[in-house]
Amino acid sequence: MTLRVRLAIAIAAIALALVAPLLVSARSLRELSSDTASLRDREFAATLILGRMRASAQEVSQRTELLTLFPSDTTRSAFLARLTTLEAGADTLQHLTGSAGLLRIRTTLDALREATPSVYELARQGRTAQADSLVDKVMRPAIADVQRMLEVTEATLQDRMREAVLGFGALSSEARRWSALALGAAALLALLIAIWLGRSITNPLDELDRGMRAVADGDFTHHLHVVASRRDEFGRLAASYRSMASQLRELDRLKAEFISVASHDLNTPINVIGGYLQLLQEGVYGDVTPRQREILHTLGAQSKQLSRLVRQLLDVSRFEAGGGKLELRPLKLAAFFTELERAFRVLALQRDVLFLVHRDASLPLEANWDLERINEVLGNILSNAFKFTPKGGTVELTASAENGHVRLVARDTGAGIPANQLPYIFEKFYQADNQEVSGIRGTGLGLAIAKGIIAAHGGTISVDSQIGMGTTFTIVLPVRVSGPRRLTPPVPGSTLT
Numbered sequence: 001m002t003l004r005v006r007l008a009i010a011i012a013a014i015a016l017a018l019v020a021p022l023l024v025s026a027r028s029l030r031e032l033s034s035d036t037a038s039l040r041d042r043e044f045a046a047t048l049i050l051g052r053m054r055a056s057a058q059e060v061s062q063r064t065e066l067l068t069l070f071p072s073d074t075t076r077s078a079f080l081a082r083l084t085t086l087e088a089g090a091d092t093l094q095h096l097t098g099s100a101g102l103l104r105i106r107t108t109l110d111a112l113r114e115a116t117p118s119v120y121e122l123a124r125q126g127r128t129a130q131a132d133s134l135v136d137k138v139m140r141p142a143i144a145d146v147q148r149m150l151e152v153t154e155a156t157l158q159d160r161m162r163e164a165v166l167g168f169g170a171l172s173s174e175a176r177r178w179s180a181l182a183l184g185a186a187a188l189l190a191l192l193i194a195i196w197l198g199r200s201i202t203n204p205l206d207e208l209d210r211g212m213r214a215v216a217d218g219d220f221t222h223h224l225h226v227v228a229s230r231r232d233e234f235g236r237l238a239a240s241y242r243s244m245a246s247q248l249r250e251l252d253r254l255k256a257e258f259i260s261v262a263s264h265d266l267n268t269p270i271n272v273i274g275g276y277l278q279l280l281q282e283g284v285y286g287d288v289t290p291r292q293r294e295i296l297h298t299l300g301a302q303s304k305q306l307s308r309l310v311r312q313l314l315d316v317s318r319f320e321a322g323g324g325k326l327e328l329r330p331l332k333l334a335a336f337f338t339e340l341e342r343a344f345r346v347l348a349l350q351r352d353v354l355f356l357v358h359r360d361a362s363l364p365l366e367a368n369w370d371l372e373r374i375n376e377v378l379g380n381i382l383s384n385a386f387k388f389t390p391k392g393g394t395v396e397l398t399a400s401a402e403n404g405h406v407r408l409v410a411r412d413t414g415a416g417i418p419a420n421q422l423p424y425i426f427e428k429f430y431q432a433d434n435q436e437v438s439g440i441r442g443t444g445l446g447l448a449i450a451k452g453i454i455a456a457h458g459g460t461i462s463v464d465s466q467i468g469m470g471t472t473f474t475i476v477l478p479v480r481v482s483g484p485r486r487l488t489p490p491v492p493g494s495t496l497t
Helices: 003-069 073-097 101-124 128-216 233-281 290-321 333-351 371-388 419-424 446-456
Strands: 329-332 354-359 366-369 394-402 405-412 460-466 470-478
Touching: 003 073, 003 101, 003 128, 073 101, 073 128, 101 128, 128 233, 233 290, 329 333, 333 354, 333 371, 333 394, 366 371, 371 394, 371 405, 371 446, 371 470, 419 460, 446 460
Parallel strands: 354 394
Antiparallel strands: 329 366, 394 405, 405 470, 460 470
16 A cells, blocks of 8 residues: 555545544434424424413403393304304314313313303393303303313423423433544544554654664664565665665675775785885995985885875774774783883974873773774874874873773863864764864874774773864773674764763
């Protein structure tokens, strides 16, 4: 499944998950609307009709008096019309409510209608007492019975409306509950889909990012955990990464092999040239003039510089191939630092620089190091310190014990290194901008070799510098280095700290 398809599916699923609560809410609203319409069309309409019937019943009661006091066709017709209105209202109300009590109203109204002609005739004949008696015995009880049945019907309607309102409240609460549950489930589903989508994208991206940074740092053996057989963009990127890393690894091997072979092949003619220059200087092939001797001296110095460069190239190629081994053996630290101080005292006098070696009393008597390699590291750092320190300056080396380690701090008062260049000074062939101060340009290999040697001892090396104030190198080495240890290539673009 490609990334585009995965994104489309995830977006569609999230959209459906968010639409589901709306559908649930719409269904609940439809049910509530239907019940509300039913209440409006039945109970509310019945209440209105009941109100009109009670008014008509009250009017019938009043017109009964008029029927006996003022008997006329108009009074009788108005009375009978009110009875007809009550009868129609009873029929409609019984249809709406289905109440059996309303059938009695119709029967009572029929009795009133039958008694009306008799009351009317008695009143017209002036037989008022008999008309009033008939009204009191028949018509008034019937009207009271109608009013009582209307009251009972009204109470029943109120109960039904109260139950309906309570039902609406329960239905509304149920709708809110289901809507909240649907919304929560949709939000959870959307979150799970988002997490799945994010992981399915960010995890391969992070892994590819780690792989590319490893390649940028010179590690061409970094293994990707992204399967190249994946049928998406990440699978194609993983396959491209593996192909690129394989090609770079092969190019790096060929480069190291070329440097090793070239350096080895250069070493032999350089040694031959150096040997013949020494023989010429010693006069084995005849006397040489002062001018020739000066030229021979210059050629000899350049031959030694070239030989040193070839040796450093060989060391670097060994580091990168992992072929160099440390020759670990116990060495007396007191004698080591005494010899180191004696070796650089002559250089200090020549350059008119104060050279100080401070040894802490807590230093152990012995350390298990490769003497030649540590001499190479300190010799390179101190040589640089003298090279960049002007006359009258100071170069110091301080040695102290620190939790089973020896801490070596080389500090000078020289030109210093720009802060933006400090992260790169341990890279091969890198040279800082302060080379012009010494008048002697190096090869840019010494510190890279020093870093590899310190790393092989299990130690760390760091640098701090300020322009015009000097540079400080700090080396921390374990007192006991377990063997056998191999020299490994330093990681480009980083500083061991």
